[in-house]
Amino acid sequence: MEATTNREALVLAGRLDGRSTAMVREILHSLMSRFDDVVVDLTDVESIDVTGLTMLAATSKLMERDGRHLVLRGCRPALRRVIAFTRIRHVLELERQAATA
Incomplete structure (x- = not known):
């Protein structure tokens, strides 16, 4: 798992799974302490397991308890389907994708 920060965004690449979750959580908490809203860019994430x-x-x-938002960007269609059909759809906010012509 590769993780880089770009202002209030966390850009991830690779696999978000049990081995990388602690590292990603630590970076997210750091961003949370500095920004009201945080974006997690999943464009280059190959796979995410239940731990992630x-x-x-x-x-x-x-x-959300503090009136702030975590927004997921770049979710692939398969991940969008998983989120849509689980209870976490009420918790996770996905960035709207631009309409294609």
Whole structure:
């Protein structure tokens, strides 16, 4: 898992799974302490397991309590489907994709 920050965004690449969740959580908490809203760019994420999704949902709920937002950017269609058909759809905020012509 590669993780880089770009202002209030966390850009991830690789696999977000049990091995990388702690590192990503630490970076997210750092961003949360500096910004009201945080974007997680998942464009280059190959796969996400339940541990990664749970960590993102928990972080989103934590931010929401303070009136802030965690927004997921660049979700692939398969991930959007998983989120849509699970209870975490009420917790995770996905950035709207621009309409294509």
